[in-house]
Amino acid sequence: MATGPELKIDIAEKRFPAAPGALFEGLQLDIAPSSVVALVGPSGIGKSTLLRMIAGIDTEFSGGVEIGGQPARAAPTPGFVFQDPRLLPWLTAIDNIRAADPACTQDKAAEVLERVGLAGAGTLYPYQLSGGMQRRVALARALVVNASLLLLDEPFVSLDRTLVGEIHALFARLVSESRPTVVFVSHLTEDAAALADRAILLGHRPARIVGDVTLPIPGAKRDQATLEHYRAMLDGALESDGD
Amino acid sequence: MLSLPLLLVIWQVLSMIIVNRLFPSPIMVAQVMWEAATEGRLLGDLGKTLWRAAMSFVIAMALGTAIGIAFGRVRWVDRLFSGWLLVGLNLPAIVIAIVLYIWLGLNELSLILAVIMNKVPLVIATVREGVRSFSDDLDELGTVFRMSALRRLRLIFIPQLTPFVLAAARTGLSLIWKIVLVFEVLGSDGGIGYRISIMFQFFNISGILAYTTAFILVVLAFEYGVMRPLERRILRWRPVRN
Numbered sequence: 001m002a003t004g005p006e007l008k009i010d011i012a013e014k015r016f017p018a019a020p021g022a023l024f025e026g027l028q029l030d031i032a033p034s035s036v037v038a039l040v041g042p043s044g045i046g047k048s049t050l051l052r053m054i055a056g057i058d059t060e061f062s063g064g065v066e067i068g069g070q071p072a073r074a075a076p077t078p079g080f081v082f083q084d085p086r087l088l089p090w091l092t093a094i095d096n097i098r099a100a101d102p103a104c105t106q107d108k109a110a111e112v113l114e115r116v117g118l119a120g121a122g123t124l125y126p127y128q129l130s131g132g133m134q135r136r137v138a139l140a141r142a143l144v145v146n147a148s149l150l151l152l153d154e155p156f157v158s159l160d161r162t163l164v165g166e167i168h169a170l171f172a173r174l175v176s177e178s179r180p181t182v183v184f185v186s187h188l189t190e191d192a193a194a195l196a197d198r199a200i201l202l203g204h205r206p207a208r209i210v211g212d213v214t215l216p217i218p219g220a221k222r223d224q225a226t227l228e229h230y231r232a233m234l235d236g237a238l239e240s241d242g243d
Numbered sequence: 244m245l246s247l248p249l250l251l252v253i254w255q256v257l258s259m260i261i262v263n264r265l266f267p268s269p270i271m272v273a274q275v276m277w278e279a280a281t282e283g284r285l286l287g288d289l290g291k292t293l294w295r296a297a298m299s300f301v302i303a304m305a306l307g308t309a310i311g312i313a314f315g316r317v318r319w320v321d322r323l324f325s326g327w328l329l330v331g332l333n334l335p336a337i338v339i340a341i342v343l344y345i346w347l348g349l350n351e352l353s354l355i356l357a358v359i360m361n362k363v364p365l366v367i368a369t370v371r372e373g374v375r376s377f378s379d380d381l382d383e384l385g386t387v388f389r390m391s392a393l394r395r396l397r398l399i400f401i402p403q404l405t406p407f408v409l410a411a412a413r414t415g416l417s418l419i420w421k422i423v424l425v426f427e428v429l430g431s432d433g434g435i436g437y438r439i440s441i442m443f444q445f446f447n448i449s450g451i452l453a454y455t456t457a458f459i460l461v462v463l464a465f466e467y468g469v470m471r472p473l474e475r476r477i478l479r480w481r482p483v484r485n
Contacts, residue, residue: 057387077387077388080387080388082384088384088398125479125480127480127481
C-alpha cells in the first residue's frame with residue numbers, strides 16, 4: 001500500500017506583479033503523510049495559486065515547499081487534477097494517461113482506467129466520453145503520474161449533484177485503497193465535509209489560515225448526519241472569522 | 244456522389260439542345276481527351292503543370308508554416324512584418340508573375356517563384372491564427388506534468404497546429420491549381436495553361452475543354468484520393484457533425 005509524503009509549506013511572501021499587496025505573507029502549514037486536506041476559502045483568495053506552488057509550477061515566491069523532505073521542484077511530479085478534465089482531444093483515454101507519464105505502459109493505463117470504473121473505454125476519444133467519464137480519466141491520469149500525492153484544484157466544480165456524489169464516492173474509495181496524501185481546493189464546505197480529514201480555512205488578504213478543523217471520522221464512514229454536522233462546523237468557523 | 248454524373252448529364256442534354264461547334268458534348272470532349280492523351284501532348288503537359296504545382300505547394304507550405312509560427316509566437320515579428328503580410332495577401336497575383344518574368348526571364352524558376360509568392364502569405368496568415376489560438380490551459384498541462392520540450396511539441400503543439408496547416412493546404416491548393424495555369428498562359432514552354440492559350444488562338448473549344456477536364460480529373464483524384472483520407476485520418480479525434 002502506497003503512503004503519501006509529508007508536506008511542509010512555508011511561504012514568506014507571494015505576490016503578483018500586477019496586483020497590489022501580497023497574496024500570502026508568512027503562511028505556514030504542515031500536512032501529515034497520507035492525510036486528506038481541503039483548502040477552503042472564497043474565490044480569489046489564492047487557493048489555486050497555493051496548490052500550484054505546492055506542485056512546483058509556481059516558483060515565484062520567497063519561502064519554500066517541501067514534499068517528503070525534498071524541495072517541491074525536485075520531488076516526484078504530483079498527480080494533478082484541474083478544475084476541468086483538460087484532456088488532449090486528439091488522444092484516446094489511454095493515450096491521454098500515457099501522455100502525462102512516458103513510463104506508463106498500455107496495460108498499466110488500462111488497469112488504472114479500470115480502477116476508476118472505465119474498463120473498456122480506453123480507445124475512446126474525449127468527445128466520445130461524458131463529462132463524468134472525462135473527470136475519471138483525468139483522475140486516472142493523476143494516479144498514474146503519482147498515486148501517493150494528489151493535488152486537486154476544484155475537482156468538483158461545474159458538476160451536477162449526481163455526478164458530484166459519484167466522483168466523491170470514487171475519490172473516497174481510491175483514498176481508502178492507497179492512502180495518498182491529498183490536497184484539494186474547494187470553495188464549498190460540503191466537499192471538505194464529505195472527503196477531507198482536515199480542512200484549512202483561508203481568509204483575508206494577504207491570505208491567512210482562519211480555521212484549522214480536524215474531521216476525525218473516515219470519509220467512507222460518514223453518514224448524512226455527520227456530513228451535516230461537519231459542514232455546519234466548517235460554515236460556523238468561516239462565519240465567526242467574518243464577524 | 245451523384246453531383247458529378249449529374250453535371251455530365253446536364254452538359255450532355257444542353258449540348259443536344261444547343262447544337263453548335265463551340266459547345267461540344269462531353270462525349271466529344273472525352274474523345275478529344277483520349278486522342279490528346281494517346282497521340283498528342285496531353286500527358287506531357289499535365290506532367291509539367293503538376294510538377295510546377297507540386298513544387299510550389301511543398302515549398303510554399305514549408306515556408307509559410309515556418310514564418311506563420313514565427314508571426315504567431317514572436318510579437319515583434321508580427322508587429323514589424325504584419326504590414327508586409329497585408330500587402331502580400333492583397334497583391335494581384337498577375338503583378339507578381341509579370342514582375343518576376345521581367346526580372347528573371349520567362350523561365351521555370353520565375354513561374355514557380357511567382358506561385359510560391361502568391362501562396363505563402365495565405366499560409367502565413369492561417370498558421371499565425373492557429374498559433375495565436377493555442378490553448379494556455381494545455382500549455383499549463385505540459386508544465387504541471389513536467390513534459391519535455393519534445394513531448395510538448397509532439398503531444399500539444401503540433402496537434403493544435405495541424406488543423407490550421409490542413410486548412411492552409413486546402414485553400415492554398417485551390418489557389419495554386421488556378422494560378423499555375425494563368426502563369427503558364429502568361430509565359431511558359433508547356434503545360435496545360437500554355438496549351439490552352441494556343442488552342443484559344445484557334446477557338447479550339449473541344450481541345451480547351453478536353454485539357455481542362457483532364458486537369459479537373461487530376462484535381463478530383465487528388466482531393467478524394469489524398470486530401471480527404473488524410474484529413475479523415477489526422478482529424479479522426481474530432482466529433483463527426485452530420
